[in-house]
Amino acid sequence: MLKKITKSALLLTVAASFALPLAAQAQKYSAGDEVTVLQGFAAGGGSDALAQLVQPYLSKELGVNFINRYQPGATGAIAWTLLSKQTAADGKTISITNTPMLMTNYIMNPTMQYAIEDLDPLANVVTDPGVIVVSKDSPYKTAKDLLDAARANPGRITVGNSGVGGDDFFSVIMIEKASGLRFQQVPFAGDGPSWAAAMSNKIDASFNNLGITFPQIEAGNLRVLAVFAESRVPELPDVPTMKELGVNVVAGSSRGYSAPKGIPEAAKKEFIAAMDRVISNPDFKRDAAARAFMIDYKSGADYAKFLKDQEVVFKAIWAEIKGQQSAAK
Structure with missing residues (x-):
């Protein structure tokens, strides 16, 4: 026999079902948090150089400790597949994202299991x-x-x-x-x-x-x-x-940071605000110039649009040359 569900009980049930997602959305970084940064290339390359430049400054701004995790292979695709398909969207794991390889991986190989839409772009820092x-x-x-x-x-x-x-x-x-x-x-x-x-x-x-x-x-x-x-x-x-x-x-190559799709909005805003302060820091600008890194800062929606625009450009390039590349193999 079915029990009658009162309006109050229904409201309590709905509220309970949304309690966890709403709490997750409100999540911010806490002092001492460890944030893993996936790098899709071996140490000593562009991603690593960006990490060594940015993360000491960003760590102070956010109050977190960054841990670089190197996942080289498939021109970054191993790391970005891991980020988009196997990583909790809690802000505690992010990745350095590089163009054009971020999108050329799946443009050239449709069997790839990730795309830009699976990520939350945070900020581009340099174009090298x-x-x-x-x-x-x-x-x-x-x-x-x-x-x-x-x-x-x-x-x-x-x-x-x-x-x-x-x-x-x-x-x-x-x-x-x-x-x-x-x-x-x-x-x-x-x-x-x-x-x-x-x-x-x-x-x-x-x-x-x-x-x-x-x-x-x-x-x-x-x-x-x-x-x-x-x-x-x-x-x-x-x-x-x-x-x-x-x-x-x-x-x-442009290099920045992205998170898995669905990172808590509070954490995303906090990360971008901290990066804004890093980019404005005269000491950071000095260190970037000393390494010949050309700052090309885009955050949030602007970075997302940049990645989509790059996707369009490289789809056109690959459509033009893929026949030649296949013939050359």
């Missing part, structure tokens, strides 16, 4: 222009030397990248398309292993990023041949852009 670097004792003294060698030896000049589908991978393709040249791409599990291979002459050159390689350039261990920016960068005034060399390519 691409560069070509070689060892200090490389026979290639200029970008023209390297391009001439590629022209004379189609498909034989070895160039490292941070992984298939990454910004360096696409930079090579874009340069090949713009110049008619052909290189032999060598993928690595991140930017660090790529520049290290170039420095030890295991490959002819590394297509990499300025902020990541700048310490080795300053130390004289790497020689930078060209930068993939609109104009020369202040830190390397004598280094030409690819456009100056007659190759109309501007490319690089």
Whole structure:
């Protein structure tokens, strides 16, 4: 026999069912919290460099301790699948998200199990222009030397990248398309292993990023041949852009932070407010400039829109070149 449910009992039941989600939505960070930061690439690359720059400042602003967890593989896809599909949306685990690989992973491989829609973008911090670097004792003294060698030896000049589908991978393709040249791409599990291979002459050159390689350039261990920016960068005034060399390519990688979809709104706002303060900090600006990191700050909805716009751009690029890539395999 069914019992009669009073209006009051029904309201209490509904209220109880919403109690946990509402409490979760109100959750903020507490002093001493440990926040895990998933990195989809090996230590020593762009994600790691961003973490070492940002997180000491962000830790003070939020009052939390950041723990970097390296999950290299599949050009970041292992970490981002873990973030979006197997991680609680409580703000206690976030990830560094890198373009274009965040979206090129599933653009190039539809079997990937995550997409931008599975994430809550928090803030982009830098956009790091691409560069070509070689060892200090490389026979290639200029970008023209390297391009001439590629022209004379189609498909034989070895160039490292941070992984298939990454910004360096696409930079090579874009340069090949713009110049008619052909290189032999060598993928690595991140930017660090790529520049290290170039420095030890295991490959002819590394297509990499300025902020990541700048310490080795300053130390004289790497020689930078060209930068993939609109104009020369202040830190390397004598280094030409690819456009100056007659190759109309501007490319690089943007890096920021994202959380699993559904992070408590209070925690999201708190994180972004703390990042706002970091970006405005003169000491942070000084440290970023010393590492040749170009600040390109976008937070919340602006960062989400940027990622969707990038998705559109790289879908178009891949649609144009995927047939050529399949034929080359």
